[in-house]
Amino acid sequence: MNGVSARRLLAIVKKESLQIVRDPSTLIVAFVLPVALLFLFAFAVSLDVRRVPLGVVLECDSEAAQAMAASFAGSRYFRVTPARDRREVAAQVVAGRLRGYVVIPQDFDRRLRSSDAALVQVVTDGGQPMLANFVANYARAAATATLSERRDGAGAGGIVLQPRFWFNPELESRRALVPGAIAIVMTMIGVLLTALVVAREWERGTMEGLLSTPVTLIELLVGKLLPYFALGMLATAITATLAVTLFGVPMRGSALTLFVAAAVFMFPALSQGVLISVVARNQFTASQVAMISAFLPTFLLSGFLFEIAAMPAPLRFISYFVPARYFIAILQTVFLVGDVWSLILPQLAAIFALGALLFLAARSRLKKNLER
Amino acid sequence: MDSAGVTLDNVSKRFGAVEALHDVSARILPGRLTGLVGPDGAGKTTLMRLMAGLLTPSAGEISVCGFDTVREQARIADLTGYMPQRFGLYEDLTVLENMRLYAALRELPEGEQADAFARLLAFTRLEPFTERLAGKLSGGMKQKLGLACALMAQPRVLLLDEPGVGVDPLSRQDLWRMVRELTREGMTVVWSTAYLDEAEQCEAVLLCNGGRLAFDGPPGELTARLAGRAFRLANPRGDRRALLTRLVQLPEVSDGVIQGSAIRVVVREGAALDGVCALAHAADSEAEPVAPCFEDAFVDMLGGGPGGVSLLAERMPTVTLDAGAAVRCERLTRRFGDFVAAENVDFAVTPGEIFGLLGPNGAGKSTTFKMLCGLLKPSAGMAQVAGIDLARAASDAKSRLGYMAQKFSLYGLLSVRQNLEFSAGVYGLSGAEKKARVAEMVETFDLGPFLDAAPAELALGYRQRLALSCALMHRPPVLFLDEPTSGVDPVTRREFWTHINGLVRKGVTVLVTTHFMDEAEYCDRIALMVRGRVIALDTPDALKARAASAQSPTPTMEEAFIALIRASEKAEAQP
Numbered sequence: 001m002n003g004v005s006a007r008r009l010l011a012i013v014k015k016e017s018l019q020i021v022r023d024p025s026t027l028i029v030a031f032v033l034p035v036a037l038l039f040l041f042a043f044a045v046s047l048d049v050r051r052v053p054l055g056v057v058l059e060c061d062s063e064a065a066q067a068m069a070a071s072f073a074g075s076r077y078f079r080v081t082p083a084r085d086r087r088e089v090a091a092q093v094v095a096g097r098l099r100g101y102v103v104i105p106q107d108f109d110r111r112l113r114s115s116d117a118a119l120v121q122v123v124t125d126g127g128q129p130m131l132a133n134f135v136a137n138y139a140r141a142a143a144t145a146t147l148s149e150r151r152d153g154a155g156a157g158g159i160v161l162q163p164r165f166w167f168n169p170e171l172e173s174r175r176a177l178v179p180g181a182i183a184i185v186m187t188m189i190g191v192l193l194t195a196l197v198v199a200r201e202w203e204r205g206t207m208e209g210l211l212s213t214p215v216t217l218i219e220l221l222v223g224k225l226l227p228y229f230a231l232g233m234l235a236t237a238i239t240a241t242l243a244v245t246l247f248g249v250p251m252r253g254s255a256l257t258l259f260v261a262a263a264v265f266m267f268p269a270l271s272q273g274v275l276i277s278v279v280a281r282n283q284f285t286a287s288q289v290a291m292i293s294a295f296l297p298t299f300l301l302s303g304f305l306f307e308i309a310a311m312p313a314p315l316r317f318i319s320y321f322v323p324a325r326y327f328i329a330i331l332q333t334v335f336l337v338g339d340v341w342s343l344i345l346p347q348l349a350a351i352f353a354l355g356a357l358l359f360l361a362a363r364s365r366l367k368k369n370l371e372r
Numbered sequence: 373m374d375s376a377g378v379t380l381d382n383v384s385k386r387f388g389a390v391e392a393l394h395d396v397s398a399r400i401l402p403g404r405l406t407g408l409v410g411p412d413g414a415g416k417t418t419l420m421r422l423m424a425g426l427l428t429p430s431a432g433e434i435s436v437c438g439f440d441t442v443r444e445q446a447r448i449a450d451l452t453g454y455m456p457q458r459f460g461l462y463e464d465l466t467v468l469e470n471m472r473l474y475a476a477l478r479e480l481p482e483g484e485q486a487d488a489f490a491r492l493l494a495f496t497r498l499e500p501f502t503e504r505l506a507g508k509l510s511g512g513m514k515q516k517l518g519l520a521c522a523l524m525a526q527p528r529v530l531l532l533d534e535p536g537v538g539v540d541p542l543s544r545q546d547l548w549r550m551v552r553e554l555t556r557e558g559m560t561v562v563w564s565t566a567y568l569d570e571a572e573q574c575e576a577v578l579l580c581n582g583g584r585l586a587f588d589g590p591p592g593e594l595t596a597r598l599a600g601r602a603f604r605l606a607n608p609r610g611d612r613r614a615l616l617t618r619l620v621q622l623p624e625v626s627d628g629v630i631q632g633s634a635i636r637v638v639v640r641e642g643a644a645l646d647g648v649c650a651l652a653h654a655a656d657s658e659a660e661p662v663a664p665c666f667e668d669a670f671v672d673m674l675g676g677g678p679g680g681v682s683l684l685a686e687r688m689p690t691v692t693l694d695a696g697a698a699v700r701c702e703r704l705t706r707r708f709g710d711f712v713a714a715e716n717v718d719f720a721v722t723p724g725e726i727f728g729l730l731g732p733n734g735a736g737k738s739t740t741f742k743m744l745c746g747l748l749k750p751s752a753g754m755a756q757v758a759g760i761d762l763a764r765a766a767s768d769a770k771s772r773l774g775y776m777a778q779k780f781s782l783y784g785l786l787s788v789r790q791n792l793e794f795s796a797g798v799y800g801l802s803g804a805e806k807k808a809r810v811a812e813m814v815e816t817f818d819l820g821p822f823l824d825a826a827p828a829e830l831a832l833g834y835r836q837r838l839a840l841s842c843a844l845m846h847r848p849p850v851l852f853l854d855e856p857t858s859g860v861d862p863v864t865r866r867e868f869w870t871h872i873n874g875l876v877r878k879g880v881t882v883l884v885t886t887h888f889m890d891e892a893e894y895c896d897r898i899a900l901m902v903r904g905r906v907i908a909l910d911t912p913d914a915l916k917a918r919a920a921s922a923q924s925p926t927p928t929m930e931e932a933f934i935a936l937i938r939a940s941e942k943a944e945a946q947p
């Protein structure tokens with residue numbers, strides 16, 4: 001057997017880099033796509049309640065009721081349409097102009113004094129199940145605040161519950177989502193791009209030429225993957241910089257930790273890309289398989305958008321095999337908490353183990369000939 | 373000791389249920405040019421890949437320079453240069469970048485690189501193009517670059533898989549020159565080809581057919597078997613296609629083809645010539661003995677040609693065209709950006725004529741063809757089919773023409789019946805007429821047993837019949853054929869041309885594009901296209917006569933082609 005030759009390895013790296021630089025589609029996937037995704041996650045996809053159009057029906061003119069209505073109107077969570085009669089706003093909910101309405105009833109003062117009666121009536125669009133809860137809770141919180149103010153004024157003391165949210169005090173979903181976007185971008189570059197470029201070699205017949213030379217499989221693999229590794233790290237740097245400077249995501253850990261984690265995460269991603277292209281051998285199938293086996297799980301099963309603990313058991317089980325699950329946990333730790341190695345190391349180990357699994361699978365399928 | 377050659381011992385190769393090669397044993401001698409010859413699907417590429425160590429034989433052993441291709445695969449990569457059939461280099465890298473990559477992969481010592489590059493670039497005449505992207509090279513230059521990369525680090529065995537495909541005759545001549553030079557230096561070269569005429573240029577030939585080795589030896593040995601059995605009837609009076617039909621129906625004639633205005637026949641071993649001579653005399657011609665060619669020998673080995681009557685043509689009603697010309701184009705031009713693919717193309721095809729568009733890849737044949745079929749809008753100029761202007765009534769014109777794409781391509785996911793019904797429907801047949809027409813085609817071509825099969829499962833001969841029936845479903849007076857028989861085995865090709873000859877006798881007009889010289893011989897007239905322009909338009913014999921010189925008084929079609937291209941280039945160079 002030929003040993004690994006640095007010259008051949010470098011030649012492959014150089015060839016691959018030239019191709020990346022000359023192929024606009026590769027550069028689009030590597031640089032334009034991450035930025036687009038980041039903007040999408042930062043602005044369009046938001047799990048926060050903000051400026052929700054809401055009707056507030058004031059049926060009572062007492063001071064407390066006025067204060068209640070004002071606390072809705074003054075909130076940044078709602079865009080309030082005031083009304084005196086519920087019929088005015090009910091029609092607008094049906095028409096879709098409002099998401100719901102709150103009725104501050106005539107006997108609001110009495111309800112405020114009693115502890116068991118509901119404070120206000122909340123009617124919301126059934127298509128927004130979270131909203132009803134949110135509005136009801138907000139009303140109760142606002143009422144409690146109003147009440148305690150008065151009691152303070154009256155010199156009366158009460159037990160006040162003051163929630164404090166750690167790590168993301170404003171509970172902005174952007175702060176949790178943008179680090180997740182980095183995982184998505186790296187999956188795209190690592191898996192999709194790699195799967196495409198190797199499949200392209202099969203499709204265009206250039207693989208046949210390569211395989212007929214003394215190049216070894218290891219040289220071929222490493223030489224092909226190194227440039228994409230670099231591309232992935234570059235994209236991470238860009239995305240992280242944008243996240244911190246433009247979107248105000250805090251960076252409580254160190255950049256070094258981020259890059260170590262990203263580098264480890266590239267291992268399963270690149271291996272999966274190679275595995276796909278070895279099996280698929282044409283670009284169309286490769287891209288479909290990459291979408292279904294890498295992009296979708298990263299998006300849906302990594303805990304990035306949806307809480308893993310809330311998933312049914314089979315999906316929870318599958319999520320253990322999604323490298324992004326561990327990577328997103330690390331990213332959220334690095335961005336929002338800091339370099340907590342006791343949290344990061346086990347996740348890194350899991351990513352590495354999955355990477356080794358995928359690499360061995362790819363290696364065993366890759367042969368230095370054209371046999372299937 | 374033939375340590376620099378290739379030895380094949382009982383080699384078989386299966387892909388699933390398909391046996392691509394069956395029990396092939398042969399020795400390829402060192403320092404020689406060996407042709408691996410056979411039609412498409414004969415197993416040539418499989419054998420090439422086996423020798424390059426890229427496939428593992430299912431049975432048997434192969435050794436290259438004394439090394440086993442499976443156990444010592446790494447050594448094979450060092451010792452062989454392999455040029456795959458498809459361009460195996462990077463189109464987005466320049467000529468020089470591709471060469472540097474292969475120099476590194478083949479570990480050409482860096483000190484020798486400058487010398488080696490200079491030598492290879494001079495050898496392939498690629499020096500002026502070192503900075504050009506490989507994707508922007510012509511077909512011929514791509515093959516030369518492929519050759520240069522395969523020759524990096526001086527392999528002892530060079531494997532070239534169909535290097536002549538898609539290459540203009542000038543570059544092809546160049547490739548042969550280079551390969552001969554290499555064998556003179558002691559290299560073992562294997563050149564695979566579907567062009568049987570190329571076999572005669574090789575020192576030794578492995579002839580493959582249907583995965584089996586049909587012949588192994590010098591090409592002269594095979595053609596010698598036919599000595600005294602090949603004859604040529606020059607300029608017969610009357611319809612030479614009718615005469616050919618009568619000739620091949622004679623029991624003593626094993627094979628016959630049209631060759632320009634002449635007919636070439638091969639008689640069976642020991643047969644009397646009386647019948648042939650009688651027919652020749654009746655047509656004021658003479659059966660003069662000629663040297664047999666490799667293709668004659670191959671057809672003879674396969675049991676002779678297919679006979680001469682086309683049932684299809686017999687059933688087809690005679691077509692009459694009122695238009696003066698079946699196809700006419702005037703100053704037809706097509707530009708893609710600032711590239712002129714076809715420039716001022718002028719010709720008129722008379723009804724009942726076989727008209728060929730001949731030229732290398734990229735000459736503008738397909739562009740012209742597509743404009744005539746209404747698939748592409750001309751940038752300027754006029755095109756008419758059956759008297760109908762394509763610019764004004766494209767769909768009317770389309771209903772008067774039949775089109776057969778390259779190599780009998782059909783819808784693979786439809787069954788034979790569905791293919792027939794689809795093409796009937798797409799040409800506007802319906803109801804009882806459609807049923808009757810499909811049934812007629814099925815009966816004519818014996819397709820009954822295969823109606824539910826997929827086209828790919830059919831033997832090539834049946835696939836060809838099906839493709840032809842689909843194109844002729846609406847009985848068009850004009851038929852367009854795009855490289856109908858390149859790479860097809862000679863017997864299937866003869867059967868195809870029997871149908872076409874029959875159709876022409878019924879008044880159908882046929883247009884053929886091809887870069888295959890054999891197909892050109894079947895044409896009444898040929899328009900020779902180079903770089904978007906028609907540089908010559910005449911009968912095959914007249915074209916050959918124009919290229920005749922003192923050194924070669926009877927040039928082949930290919931030699932004529934090369935001479936005419938050279939002449940036009942010279943004329944262009946002078947202002």
